[in-house]
Amino acid sequence: MQKKTLSDISCKGKRILMRVDFNVPLDLNGTITNDKRIIEALPSIRQVLETGGRLILMSHLGRPKGKVTPELSLAPVARRLSELLDTDVVMANNCIGTEAMQQALALQDGEVMMLENLRFHPEEEKNDPEFARELASMGEIYVNDAFGTAHRAHASTEGICHYVPISVAGFLIEKELRYLGNALANPERPFLAILGGAKISGKIDVLDNLFDKVDTILIGGAMVFTFFKAQGYQVGSSLVEEDKIELAKHLLEKAAAKNIRMLLPEDVIAASAFSADAETATVPIDSIPETMMGLDIGPKTIDTYSREILKARTIVWNGPMGVFEIDAFATGTIAIAHALADATAKGAISIIGGGDSAAAVMKAGLESGITHISTGGGASLEFLEGKELPGIAALND
Template identity: 45%
Template sequence: MGWKTLEAMDFAGKVALVRVDINVPVSDGRVTDTTRIDAVLPTIRAIAGSGGKVVLLAHFGRPRGKVVPEMSLAPIRPALADRLGAPVAFAADCTGPAARKAIAALQPGGVLLLENTRFHPGEEANDADFAAELAALGDVYVDDAFSAAHRAHASTEGIAHLLPACAGLLMAAELKALESALTAPERPVVAVVGGAKVSTKIDLLRNLVRKAEHVVIGGGMANTFLAAQGVAIGRSLCEPGMEDTVHEILARAGEAACTLHLPRDFRIAQDLEPGGEMRIATDCPPDWMILDAGPDSVADICAVFDQCRTLVWNGPLGAFEVAPFDTATVEAARHAAELTRAGKLVTVAGGGDTVAALNQAGVAREFSYVSTAGGAFLEWMEGKTLPGVAALDRG
């Protein structure tokens, strides 16, 4: 990639327009989880420490081009200032007189949060005039919102063509981690793909069987693969009508010399309830459900991890939200973390359920890199070009 990093830019005395993702949960006017805020603090501090004026561009919710008071970024400013440990100014618009006045009042090293970019229809339309209005506010553009990089919006793509542009520290770390996972990985590579539906991850599977030596399939997706091969799955979650897709993916894997791993034993139950009867089985009776991979399957997965040098993980192996059907995910994740600590495995994971599952296993901080990007992480893994990343590539 030809994108620049912060170190390549001079921020002294300049206005840096910094695109961040601080689309955080808010309840009763208060931020309840500062994870995304914390993630962008290093970039803010680096620019401010270099004497730049930090002007934050961000979205919140889906106001669809209209001013929706409940989706104002104003309630996020106090939490941002608290986590930053410094004052944060706020402007009631992201363009126009309010934004210009607030930027003019900002001192070098100061931080300003502009109002929700999605209050303007030109944002999601990637309107050239709106992008130009944004660009006119600053001297330099910094994109630190990988999680929004799959959207070709004015503040994520359009503006990058109008100003000297670079990746923020979070964006650069994300891109480096993803490139190490699939673009130029240490081999062999194993990918874990879980979740409920094959239909939502067809492109991902098609790409991964070409890039990885091993693909482990778990969750409800595994049931669909098993059913397509004639395995009885009882009342398990399954997508009917996906047989042709399953056989196509199996054929692609065979052509690419990629080994697909499906569970060979299961944790089954009649209901998805904590404390209910659970059995370990190699088949599933008609009135039971497969809710997690069994111990032999977990041993198989861990053995594959032992053979590999790079792990890419997206999606849980079972219904991890309800114990004991989190067992396979937790045990496999902890084994991967152990290998990571020993320097034997590079581990990159992403996706909302994945992050939650790794947190539940207590190992999210022990993986080489855990992305909270969601859709952008998935599209990268699918081999798609992300507009917000491509716009930074001037090389």
């Protein structure tokens, strides 16, 4: 997907309207608890400011559902950005309207302002043309650097592109497309995918798309039990999508027909309840007690999967191996993160598809050991499914 980027335009003296993803976590006092998303956008922001652009930033924060919600104001984000840039960030009271427009027109070269939360207006998520037109009127050039929302056709991601003469990708989106795109189109082999999570239904399209590209797939998470049920195993009280058992059979047959090694766990950590203090046991997959549920991959599986990861040259990971939010069932996911970091140190390209997998890598303190961690869980998943992302498709080729 060849799109124009920030490198292809001149910002000098121009009002640059940039969509960023500043949907950061806040505590009850309105303090930002993780500013990673702000830091990820700094290269594009600095590029505009240092080349004399007049920068107008726009983002959403939380789910205000189309209503002005003071605790979801972007003001704390503007303050944090001001600290990171060591410059004033003008905060608008709205994202449209006369006052915001006047503030935008008053910007000088190298100055920056932030519009208030886009989702205070229901028109944003409805991709309302008039709302998109009004946003577009603020700037002369549009830059999308919010990969996390690129899979949504919203006014600030897709609609706006119809009303500005120039629409380009920021450096963050450019990086996402480079890593994810190259992994799918031109991977160094062996190419291995690791898929986890609760449900097969959430990964069907990814599996279908990857069957034509990968050499090996490692499966983890609760969705393994639907595959096991399809093979005739008893899985105790583990989570099973009963209506997807036939689909699981089909996927196993399809992988075999395409000569893809699709590995399922050999053993699991089973527990008597979905709880940190539940009784646990390490059991082979054909011996899960009736009263127990599988909540993580076991040590034999960790060993097998780690050896497969170390053989790969391109690795894409989406979805945890177990209920990693509970420390008792995080061992498998953390071990996979370590194996990925080890493979990367030996020259492999490792790509984490955002979401829970990214959270697990951060929990393990291994961010610096991974080639690329996507900033968009939903967007990276749809990209891996082979779907067109509206926020990227709308940019200038």
